[in-house]
Structures are given as structure tokens and as C-alpha cells.
Amino acid sequence: MGHLRIVRGMSISPHRKPAITLSRAILTAVAIACAGNAAASPTEIIIEGPDTFPENITSTQDGTLITGSVGSGGIFRASPGAAIATQWIAPGDNGLLDTFGVLADDTSNTLWVCSSRMDPPAAGAPPSVPALYQYNLDTGAFRSKHPLPGDKGLCNDIAIGPDKAAYVADTTGGRILRLPNGGETLAEWSRSAELDGADGLDFQERQLFVNSFTTGKLFRIELKEDGSAGAPVTLTTSRPLMQPDGLRRLNDTQFVMAEGGGTIDLLTVKGDTVEVETLRSGLIGPAGVTIVGGTIWALESKLSMRGQSKLDPAPFKAYAVPVAGD
Numbered sequence: 001m002g003h004l005r006i007v008r009g010m011s012i013s014p015h016r017k018p019a020i021t022l023s024r025a026i027l028t029a030v031a032i033a034c035a036g037n038a039a040a041s042p043t044e045i046i047i048e049g050p051d052t053f054p055e056n057i058t059s060t061q062d063g064t065l066i067t068g069s070v071g072s073g074g075i076f077r078a079s080p081g082a083a084i085a086t087q088w089i090a091p092g093d094n095g096l097l098d099t100f101g102v103l104a105d106d107t108s109n110t111l112w113v114c115s116s117r118m119d120p121p122a123a124g125a126p127p128s129v130p131a132l133y134q135y136n137l138d139t140g141a142f143r144s145k146h147p148l149p150g151d152k153g154l155c156n157d158i159a160i161g162p163d164k165a166a167y168v169a170d171t172t173g174g175r176i177l178r179l180p181n182g183g184e185t186l187a188e189w190s191r192s193a194e195l196d197g198a199d200g201l202d203f204q205e206r207q208l209f210v211n212s213f214t215t216g217k218l219f220r221i222e223l224k225e226d227g228s229a230g231a232p233v234t235l236t237t238s239r240p241l242m243q244p245d246g247l248r249r250l251n252d253t254q255f256v257m258a259e260g261g262g263t264i265d266l267l268t269v270k271g272d273t274v275e276v277e278t279l280r281s282g283l284i285g286p287a288g289v290t291i292v293g294g295t296i297w298a299l300e301s302k303l304s305m306r307g308q309s310k311l312d313p314a315p316f317k318a319y320a321v322p323v324a325g326d
Contacts (some may be wrong), residue, residue, distance in 0.1 A: 042083045045297070047076050047316040049087075053306055054316055056114075056157060056246055056288035057299040058104045060137065063292045065318060066111065067299060068099030075099055075111075077142070083280045085318075089135065094142045096114060097128055101157035101169075104137055110193035111135040113164060114155035115145075130155045132168055132179060132186060146186050147181055157246065159208065161223055167208060169198040176201070176210065176221070178228070179237045190221055192227035200247030200257060204219045204269070218267075218274060220243065234304065236273045246288035246299070256296050256323065258286040264298045264321050296321040 045065060047054045053071030060066070063080035066088070073091030078084060089096070101114035113135065117128040129151045134143040148155055153173035161167055163180035167189065174196040178189035197214030206223040210232070218237055222230030242261030249255050255267040262283050268275040280298060287301040297318045305313040 005270060012120055026217045035126055041081060043320045045078050045083055045085055045318045046180075047318065050312075051317075052076070052316045053301055053303055053313070054288075054299055054318075055099070055303070057290045057297055058102045058111075058288075058290050059182070059290040059297065060104045064104075064296055065290065065292075066102050066104055067318070068286070069097040070100065070303070075113065075135075077104065077140075083244045089140045093131070094145060095129075095131075095207065096133065097130070100155060102176045103158040105160055106137065108164075109137045110143070111137045111140070112158045112160075114158060114168065116154045116156070127151070132158070132166065132177075144184070146184065147188055148173070148177065149188060155200055156199050159203055161203050161233060162206055162210070162235045163223070163227065166202075167201060169196055169201050169210065171213065174198060176208070184289045190232065192232055192233045194219060194234065200245050201253065202247050202249045204252065204255075205248055209247060209249075209269075211241065211247055211257065213243050213245055213260065216241040216244060220272075233272065235269070237267075238273070238275045241276070245286070248289050248291055250291060255284070256289045256291060258289050258298060260285050260287060260303075262286065264289060264296060266323060280319070283319070291323075294322060296323050 004287045013240040022084040038150055039249040047067055049072050052069045052073040054067040055070045056069045065078045067076045068114040071172055071307050074087055075089035076085040077088035097115045098118045102198040103112040115133055115134040116130040121128050130148045132146045132155055143221045153170040155173040156169045159167045166179040168177040175191035176189050180188050197212035198210050210219045218235045218310050221232050242259050245260050247255055253269050262281055263278045264280040265281050266277040281301045285301045285303045286298050290297050292302045298321050299318045302313040
């Protein structure tokens with residue numbers, strides 16, 4: 001909301017009581033509106049359901065928040081100002097498996113979704129093929145499905161490159177996959193031992209930044225002019241990273257990141273070194289972050305509590321974390 005400017009130096013006749021009354025009415029209306037705006041801006045959002053285990057979060061330009069689920073499945077959505085994210089796209093839609101990475105691309109009106117199986121299929125069950133899905137960002141209508149090369153791997157997170165292609169982290173395959181803009185087939189773009197455990201990723205111009213959930217390392221990969229990938233460059237962080245996960249660019253030199261060890265971080269890149277600043281700690285398995293204006297929404301996934309019958313992990317929440325950046 002804009003600033004309320006008070007103009008001083010005006011003389012008001014004691015006989016102009018109606019004007020004074022009107023001013024009070026206006027001020028009262030402004031106060032009510034301000035209170036309404038405050039109430040419409042929650043600092044935490046509950047992701048509905050007892051076994052949701054949301055693994056990633058994204059946002060649209062208007063502040064709508066969208067999460068996946070590796071527990072109950074499907075996609076959840078919270079409209080701007082809502083305090084609860086409710087089921088939007090049903091579990092199993094068009095063969096949808098557990099939903100990991102989600103990415104809202106307003107430019108193409110596309111919701112990208114990583115579909116993979118968290119646990120091995122039961123004996124005798126048909127094989128589960130991990131895939132990248134496209135949905136209509138406005139309506140949630142299914143558009144297309146793109147299996148991972150070899151019909152195996154773990155589609156974990158997505159970033160859109162400057163070439164408008166979709167780049168996907170295959171965590172168990174140790175590779176980055178690429179779907180050309182308007183293309184149908186995912187293909188290997190970068191594969192190396194350094195990319196084992198590849199998880200969070202995002203671009204800064206023609207540099208793709210990728211972290212590894214298993215090794216705790218952070219890399220930079222150049223997108224060359226011919227579309228090929230440069231060799232991964234290992235970056236030096238100011239402190240060790242513990243299970244780095246969701247990664248999103250904040251500005252030209254900074255990223256925000258969730259660490260499964262319990263923190264939300266601000267990363268400041270200076271060449272091949274990265275300063276790590278903790279913005280919030282004490283969360284249980286945070287796995288995803290998204291940025292709405294000057295606020296980070298941090299997703300607490302609680303995956304370490306999955307399968308522990310004596311513990312009730314609900315409610316699952318996303319928390320607002322203010323950030324200024326440089």
C-alpha cells in the first residue's frame with residue numbers, strides 16, 4: 001500500500017465541521033482498508049492435508065503460491081492473501097506420480113511439474129516413468145508430458161533458461177536435462193560425477209547455478225552460444241552447505257536457497273566464491289523457496305518425519321521470510 005501523505009499548513013475554520021467529519025470518515029475508511037490489507041497478508045500458509053509432504057514451491061506474478069506433494073500427491077494452490085493452499089490438480093492426473101519441482105512461468109502461462117516416484121513401486125506394479133509435465137497456469141488443464149531419457153531418474157526441479165528452454169535436475173541420474181522451447185523430447189544437456197545429487201537450479205544470465213543435495217556442493221555451468229553446456233565449475237561457499245535444495249535467483253548477484261538441514265539462506269555470488277547468510281533457521285526439512293516482491297516463501301517439507309507412525313507431521317506450512325538483498 002502507498003504512503004498516506006498528510007499536508008500541513010492548512011487553516012480550517014471552526015465553522016467547517018462537516019469537512020472535519022468527512023475527513024474523519026475518510027481516515028476511518030483508510031484505517032479499515034489498512035487493517036483489511038494486513039489481514040490479507042498472512043505470514044504463514046498451511047498446505048492442506050495430513051500427509052501432504054510438499055517438496056517444492058513456486059509463485060505467479062500476482063502472488064499465487066503453488067506447491068507439489070510427495071505424500072498425498074497432486075498440486076496445491078493458495079490465492080493471494082489466502083491462509084490455506086488447497087488441492088488444485090488431482091493426484092494421478094494423466095499419470096502424475098509424486099510431485100517434486102514446480103515452476104510457474106507467467107510468460108508462457110505454463111506450470112511446469114516434475115513427476116517422480118518417491119518410493120520404489122510395489123512388487124508387481126507397472127514401472128513408474130518419471131516425467132516433466134506442462135499445465136495451463138491459469139486453469140490447471142493438462143498440456144503435455146515428457147518422460148526422462150531412458151525412462152529413469154528423479155525429476156526434481158526446473159529452471160527456464162535465457163533460450164526459453166526448460167532445464168531439469170535429475171537427482172539420481174547426476175545430470176541436467178533440457179527440453180527446447182516448443183520441443184517434445186527431453187535430452188541430456190550436462191552429465192558428470194559432480195552432478196550426482198543435482199537438485200536446486202536457476203539461471204543468472206547464461207550461467208546455470210546448481211546445487212547437490214547429497215554432496216553439499218554448489219556449481220555453475222555455462223550455457224554456451226551454441227546451446228551446449230560448459231564444464232561444471234565448483235564454487236567455494238563461506239560455510240559448508242547441509243542438504244542444499246530449492247534455489248531461486250533474487251537479483252543479478254544473489255540467490256535464495258533452502259537447506260534441508262533447517263535453514264533458509266541468502267547467497268551472494270562473487271566470482272567463484274559465495275557468501276552464505278542464514279535468514280531463518282529451525283525449520284524441519286525446508287525444501288523449496290519462492291520470491292514474491294520483497295518476501296521469500298520458505299516451504300517446510302518435514303520429509304524426515306515421513307513414515308514415522310508415532311509422529312504427526314501436520315500441519316505443513318510455508319513461511320514468509322523478509323529479505324532486502326543488495
